[in-house]
Amino acid sequence: MTRVVYTDPAWAVDGRGALDPALATIERAALGDGVDLGLGVRRDGRFLLDGPEFERHVAGADALVVYRARVTARLLDAVGPSCRVVARQGVGLDNLNAELLRARGLWGFHVPDYCGDEVSTHTLALALALERGVCVQDRLVRDGAWNIHAGRIPRRTAGLTAGVVGFGRIGRATSRKLHACYGRVLAYDPYVPADLMASHGVTSCASTAELFAASDVVVLHPELTAKTTRLVDRDVLRAARPGALLVNTARGGLVDLPAVLDALRDGRLGGFASDVFSPEDPNDDEVGRALLRRADVIVTAHRAFLSAESEASLRRRVADGVAHVLRDDAPRPAASPTRVC
Structure with missing residues:
Protein backbone atom coordinates (compact mmCIF):
# COMPACT_ATOMS: atom_id res chain seq x y z
CA MET A 1 0.00 0.00 0.00
CA THR A 2 1.19 3.51 -0.85
CA ARG A 3 2.06 5.55 2.25
CA VAL A 4 1.76 9.35 2.36
CA VAL A 5 3.01 10.99 5.55
CA TYR A 6 2.25 14.51 6.74
CA THR A 7 4.75 15.55 9.41
CA ASP A 8 2.76 18.33 11.09
CA PRO A 9 -0.66 19.03 9.52
CA ALA A 10 -2.24 21.76 11.64
CA TRP A 11 -5.54 21.27 9.80
CA ALA A 12 -5.80 17.71 11.20
CA VAL A 13 -6.03 18.88 14.82
CA ASP A 14 -9.53 19.06 16.26
CA GLY A 15 -10.92 21.56 18.75
CA ARG A 16 -9.54 19.56 21.69
CA GLY A 17 -6.00 19.55 20.29
CA ALA A 18 -6.09 15.90 19.20
CA LEU A 19 -5.40 14.48 15.74
CA ASP A 20 -8.60 13.53 13.93
CA PRO A 21 -8.13 11.42 10.76
CA ALA A 22 -11.72 12.19 9.78
CA LEU A 23 -10.62 15.76 8.99
CA ALA A 24 -8.49 14.55 6.05
CA THR A 25 -11.40 14.69 3.59
CA ILE A 26 -9.57 16.75 0.96
CA GLU A 27 -6.51 14.53 1.09
CA ARG A 28 -8.43 11.27 0.78
CA ALA A 29 -10.43 12.63 -2.15
CA ALA A 30 -7.23 13.54 -3.99
CA LEU A 31 -5.09 10.55 -3.03
CA GLY A 32 -7.73 7.83 -3.30
CA ASP A 33 -8.68 4.91 -1.11
CA GLY A 34 -5.56 2.80 -1.57
CA VAL A 35 -3.34 5.14 0.46
CA ASP A 36 -2.15 4.80 4.05
CA LEU A 37 -2.29 8.36 5.34
CA GLY A 38 -0.06 9.38 8.27
CA LEU A 39 -0.97 12.59 10.07
CA GLY A 40 1.93 13.32 12.39
CA VAL A 41 2.66 12.61 16.05
CA ARG A 42 1.55 15.01 18.79
CA ARG A 43 2.76 15.23 22.36
CA ASP A 44 1.87 17.90 24.95
CA GLY A 45 -0.06 19.94 22.42
CA ARG A 46 2.70 20.04 19.78
CA PHE A 47 3.79 18.00 16.81
CA LEU A 48 6.99 16.03 17.24
CA LEU A 49 9.45 17.11 14.54
CA ASP A 50 12.42 14.98 15.52
CA GLY A 51 13.42 12.05 17.70
CA PRO A 52 12.88 8.28 17.52
CA GLU A 53 9.07 8.34 17.61
CA PHE A 54 8.92 10.91 14.83
CA GLU A 55 11.40 8.94 12.74
CA ARG A 56 9.34 5.77 13.15
CA HIS A 57 6.28 7.70 11.98
CA VAL A 58 7.88 8.83 8.70
CA ALA A 59 9.63 5.53 7.95
CA GLY A 60 8.60 3.89 4.69
CA ALA A 61 6.74 6.89 3.26
CA ASP A 62 6.34 7.06 -0.52
CA ALA A 63 5.59 10.76 -0.19
CA LEU A 64 6.36 13.22 2.60
CA VAL A 65 4.51 16.49 3.23
CA VAL A 66 6.14 19.01 5.57
CA TYR A 67 4.77 22.17 7.11
CA ARG A 68 7.09 23.51 9.81
CA ALA A 69 9.30 20.40 9.83
CA ARG A 70 12.75 20.86 8.26
CA VAL A 71 13.96 18.54 5.51
CA THR A 72 17.36 17.22 6.58
CA ALA A 73 19.56 14.30 5.64
CA ARG A 74 18.55 12.60 8.89
CA LEU A 75 14.86 12.99 8.07
CA LEU A 76 15.28 11.54 4.58
CA ASP A 77 17.38 8.70 5.98
CA ALA A 78 14.57 7.95 8.42
CA VAL A 79 12.00 7.93 5.61
CA GLY A 80 14.14 5.51 3.60
CA PRO A 81 14.47 4.62 -0.09
CA SER A 82 10.73 4.37 -0.70
CA CYS A 83 10.34 8.17 -0.82
CA ARG A 84 9.68 9.69 -4.25
CA VAL A 85 8.48 13.21 -3.49
CA VAL A 86 8.64 15.79 -0.69
CA ALA A 87 6.09 18.61 -0.70
CA ARG A 88 6.04 21.79 1.35
CA GLN A 89 2.58 22.70 2.56
CA GLY A 90 3.24 26.41 2.31
CA VAL A 91 4.93 29.24 0.43
CA GLY A 92 8.55 29.35 1.56
CA LEU A 93 11.44 27.15 0.52
CA ASP A 94 13.64 27.67 3.58
CA ASN A 95 12.75 24.33 5.21
CA LEU A 96 12.28 22.29 2.01
CA ARG A 104 18.92 12.53 -3.43
CA GLY A 105 17.06 12.41 -6.75
CA LEU A 106 13.71 13.29 -5.16
CA TRP A 107 10.98 15.46 -6.58
CA GLY A 108 10.01 18.48 -4.49
CA PHE A 109 7.45 21.26 -4.77
CA HIS A 110 5.72 24.01 -2.84
CA VAL A 111 2.69 26.25 -3.42
CA PRO A 112 3.88 29.88 -3.55
CA ASP A 113 0.67 31.61 -4.61
CA TYR A 114 -2.24 30.31 -2.54
CA CYS A 115 -2.46 33.02 0.14
CA GLY A 116 -1.38 36.34 -1.36
CA ASP A 117 -4.62 38.05 -0.41
CA GLU A 118 -4.51 36.78 3.18
CA VAL A 119 -0.86 37.66 3.87
CA SER A 120 -1.08 41.11 2.29
CA THR A 121 -4.26 41.89 4.25
CA HIS A 122 -2.68 40.64 7.50
CA THR A 123 0.39 42.80 6.83
CA LEU A 124 -1.73 45.91 6.39
CA ALA A 125 -3.77 45.02 9.48
CA LEU A 126 -0.63 44.80 11.63
CA ALA A 127 0.74 48.06 10.24
CA LEU A 128 -2.50 49.93 10.92
CA ALA A 129 -2.88 48.35 14.36
CA LEU A 130 0.55 49.79 15.23
CA GLU A 131 -0.27 53.14 13.66
CA ARG A 132 -3.54 53.52 15.54
CA GLY A 133 -2.50 51.91 18.83
CA VAL A 134 -5.37 49.44 18.52
CA CYS A 135 -3.97 46.67 20.71
CA VAL A 136 -2.77 49.00 23.46
CA GLN A 137 -6.13 50.73 23.59
CA ASP A 138 -7.99 47.43 23.59
CA ARG A 139 -6.04 46.15 26.59
CA LEU A 140 -6.33 49.39 28.55
CA VAL A 141 -10.07 49.83 28.03
CA ARG A 142 -10.70 46.20 29.01
CA ASP A 143 -8.71 46.89 32.21
CA GLY A 144 -10.81 49.95 33.02
CA ALA A 145 -8.19 52.53 31.99
CA TRP A 146 -10.09 54.78 29.59
CA ASN A 147 -7.54 57.21 28.11
CA ILE A 148 -7.61 58.35 24.48
CA HIS A 149 -3.96 59.46 24.59
CA ALA A 150 -2.50 56.25 26.04
CA GLY A 151 -0.11 54.39 23.79
CA ARG A 152 1.34 55.63 20.56
CA ILE A 153 -0.16 58.90 19.29
CA PRO A 154 -1.42 58.04 15.82
CA ARG A 155 0.08 59.57 12.71
CA ARG A 156 -1.79 60.74 9.60
CA THR A 157 -0.87 57.91 7.25
CA ALA A 158 -1.79 59.81 4.07
CA GLY A 159 1.35 61.88 4.57
CA LEU A 160 3.63 58.93 5.29
CA THR A 161 5.83 56.64 3.21
CA ALA A 162 5.58 52.85 3.29
CA GLY A 163 8.47 50.63 2.23
CA VAL A 164 8.21 47.05 0.97
CA VAL A 165 11.21 44.70 1.11
CA GLY A 166 10.66 41.91 -1.41
CA PHE A 167 8.47 42.68 -4.44
CA GLY A 168 7.26 39.25 -5.46
CA ARG A 169 3.65 38.06 -5.53
CA ILE A 170 2.86 39.01 -1.94
CA GLY A 171 4.94 42.19 -1.92
CA ARG A 172 3.02 43.46 -4.94
CA ALA A 173 -0.33 42.55 -3.39
CA THR A 174 0.65 44.39 -0.20
CA SER A 175 1.80 47.45 -2.14
CA ARG A 176 -1.65 47.78 -3.72
CA LYS A 177 -3.27 47.80 -0.28
CA LEU A 178 -0.69 50.17 1.21
CA HIS A 179 -1.53 52.72 -1.51
CA ALA A 180 -5.03 53.03 -0.02
CA CYS A 181 -3.62 54.30 3.29
CA TYR A 182 -0.13 55.71 2.71
CA GLY A 183 0.85 58.64 0.54
CA ARG A 184 3.88 56.98 -1.07
CA VAL A 185 5.15 53.41 -1.48
CA LEU A 186 8.78 52.37 -2.00
CA ALA A 187 10.24 48.92 -2.57
CA TYR A 188 13.58 47.14 -2.51
CA ASP A 189 14.11 43.91 -4.44
CA PRO A 190 17.36 43.32 -6.33
CA TYR A 191 15.62 40.81 -8.63
CA VAL A 192 12.78 43.10 -9.78
CA PRO A 193 13.41 45.93 -12.27
CA ALA A 194 12.44 49.48 -11.38
CA ASP A 195 10.19 49.63 -14.45
CA LEU A 196 8.01 46.84 -13.10
CA MET A 197 7.78 48.54 -9.72
CA ALA A 198 6.81 51.79 -11.45
CA SER A 199 3.94 49.96 -13.17
CA HIS A 200 2.58 49.30 -9.67
CA GLY A 201 3.01 52.95 -8.65
CA VAL A 202 6.03 52.04 -6.51
CA THR A 203 9.45 53.72 -6.42
CA SER A 204 12.52 51.47 -6.41
CA CYS A 205 15.24 51.77 -3.78
CA ALA A 206 18.83 50.65 -4.32
CA SER A 207 19.29 49.04 -0.89
CA THR A 208 17.49 48.10 2.32
CA ALA A 209 19.31 50.95 4.08
CA GLU A 210 18.01 53.46 1.54
CA LEU A 211 14.48 52.12 1.95
CA PHE A 212 14.61 52.23 5.76
CA ALA A 213 15.96 55.77 5.71
CA ALA A 214 13.03 56.96 3.58
CA SER A 215 10.15 54.94 5.07
CA ASP A 216 7.83 55.56 7.99
CA VAL A 217 6.76 51.91 7.99
CA VAL A 218 8.61 48.96 6.48
CA VAL A 219 6.99 45.61 5.67
CA LEU A 220 8.98 42.46 4.92
CA HIS A 221 8.14 39.99 2.13
CA PRO A 222 11.38 38.41 0.84
CA GLU A 223 12.13 34.69 0.84
CA LEU A 224 14.47 33.47 3.56
CA THR A 225 17.76 32.46 1.95
CA ALA A 226 21.42 32.53 2.93
CA LYS A 227 21.55 36.08 1.53
CA THR A 228 18.47 37.35 3.38
CA THR A 229 19.06 35.76 6.79
CA ARG A 230 19.15 38.63 9.32
CA LEU A 231 18.59 41.07 6.47
CA VAL A 232 17.27 43.55 9.04
CA ASP A 233 20.29 43.92 11.31
CA ARG A 234 21.83 46.66 13.43
CA ASP A 235 23.35 48.44 10.46
CA VAL A 236 20.05 48.60 8.59
CA LEU A 237 18.18 49.71 11.71
CA ARG A 238 20.70 52.47 12.33
CA ALA A 239 19.69 53.85 8.94
CA ALA A 240 15.98 53.76 9.82
CA ARG A 241 13.92 56.91 10.00
CA PRO A 242 13.39 57.64 13.73
CA GLY A 243 10.10 56.24 14.96
CA ALA A 244 9.60 53.98 11.94
CA LEU A 245 7.44 50.88 12.26
CA LEU A 246 8.58 47.39 11.21
CA VAL A 247 6.18 44.62 10.16
CA ASN A 248 7.30 41.05 9.41
CA THR A 249 4.86 38.53 7.91
CA ALA A 250 7.49 36.62 5.91
CA ARG A 251 10.05 34.63 7.94
CA GLY A 252 11.42 35.09 11.45
CA GLY A 253 15.01 34.58 10.30
CA LEU A 254 14.91 37.78 8.24
CA VAL A 255 15.18 39.85 11.40
CA ASP A 256 17.92 40.14 14.02
CA LEU A 257 15.58 40.19 17.04
CA PRO A 258 18.14 41.50 19.59
CA ALA A 259 18.80 44.43 17.22
CA VAL A 260 15.06 45.08 16.93
CA LEU A 261 14.67 45.01 20.71
CA ASP A 262 17.49 47.52 21.14
CA ALA A 263 16.01 49.75 18.41
CA LEU A 264 12.67 49.78 20.21
CA ARG A 265 14.34 50.58 23.50
CA ASP A 266 16.26 53.56 22.11
CA GLY A 267 13.34 54.86 20.02
CA ARG A 268 14.88 54.21 16.63
CA LEU A 269 11.86 51.98 15.96
CA GLY A 270 8.43 53.18 17.02
CA GLY A 271 6.87 49.73 16.90
CA PHE A 272 7.31 46.17 15.74
CA ALA A 273 4.64 43.73 14.56
CA SER A 274 5.44 40.17 13.60
CA ASP A 275 3.59 37.03 12.60
CA VAL A 276 6.80 34.99 12.44
CA PHE A 277 9.68 34.26 14.79
CA SER A 278 12.74 32.06 15.10
CA PRO A 279 12.18 29.96 17.16
CA GLU A 280 8.59 29.61 16.00
CA ASP A 281 7.03 30.59 19.35
CA PRO A 282 8.60 33.77 20.83
CA ASN A 283 7.76 32.44 24.31
CA ASP A 284 10.55 29.89 23.80
CA ASP A 285 13.25 32.57 23.48
CA GLU A 286 14.56 35.14 25.97
CA VAL A 287 14.56 37.99 23.45
CA GLY A 288 11.14 36.94 22.21
CA ARG A 289 9.76 37.06 25.75
CA ALA A 290 11.25 40.53 26.23
CA LEU A 291 9.50 41.71 23.07
CA LEU A 292 6.19 40.25 24.23
CA ARG A 293 6.32 42.39 27.37
CA ARG A 294 6.40 45.61 25.34
CA ALA A 295 3.32 47.66 24.49
CA ASP A 296 4.88 48.73 21.16
CA VAL A 297 4.98 45.14 19.90
CA ILE A 298 2.12 43.21 18.27
CA VAL A 299 2.39 39.51 17.55
CA THR A 300 0.29 36.81 15.89
CA ALA A 301 0.88 33.05 15.78
CA HIS A 302 2.20 32.57 12.21
CA ARG A 303 -1.30 32.73 10.74
CA ALA A 304 -1.05 35.51 8.16
CA PHE A 305 -1.75 32.90 5.47
CA LEU A 306 -4.92 31.65 7.11
CA SER A 307 -8.44 31.69 5.79
CA ALA A 308 -10.87 28.85 5.19
CA GLU A 309 -10.40 29.36 1.46
CA SER A 310 -6.59 29.48 1.47
CA GLU A 311 -6.26 26.42 3.71
CA ALA A 312 -8.60 24.35 1.54
CA SER A 313 -6.80 25.46 -1.63
CA LEU A 314 -3.38 24.63 -0.20
CA ARG A 315 -4.43 21.20 1.02
CA ARG A 316 -6.04 20.32 -2.30
CA ARG A 317 -3.10 21.51 -4.41
CA VAL A 318 -0.54 19.70 -2.27
CA ALA A 319 -2.50 16.46 -2.30
CA ASP A 320 -3.12 16.73 -6.05
CA GLY A 321 0.58 17.35 -6.63
CA VAL A 322 1.62 14.36 -4.53
CA ALA A 323 -0.92 12.14 -6.29
CA HIS A 324 0.42 13.23 -9.67
CA VAL A 325 4.01 12.32 -8.79
CA LEU A 326 3.00 8.96 -7.33
CA ARG A 327 0.97 8.18 -10.45
CA ASP A 328 3.23 9.59 -13.21
CA ASP A 329 6.62 9.79 -11.45
CA ALA A 330 6.86 13.49 -12.29
CA PRO A 331 5.26 16.72 -11.05
CA ARG A 332 2.53 18.44 -12.95
CA PRO A 333 3.95 20.36 -15.93
CA ALA A 334 1.91 23.43 -15.00
CA ALA A 335 3.35 26.00 -12.61
CA SER A 336 0.79 25.28 -9.90
CA PRO A 337 2.03 23.92 -7.56
CA THR A 338 5.60 24.98 -8.34
CA ARG A 339 8.27 22.35 -8.81
CA VAL A 340 11.59 23.17 -7.13
CA CYS A 341 13.54 20.03 -8.02
Missing part, protein backbone atom coordinates in the same frame (compact mmCIF):
# COMPACT_ATOMS: atom_id res chain seq x y z
CA ASN A 97 16.04 21.98 1.30
CA ALA A 98 15.83 21.81 -2.48
CA GLU A 99 19.56 21.16 -2.89
CA LEU A 100 19.37 18.06 -0.69
CA LEU A 101 16.30 16.77 -2.52
CA ARG A 102 18.07 17.28 -5.83
CA ALA A 103 21.14 15.43 -4.57
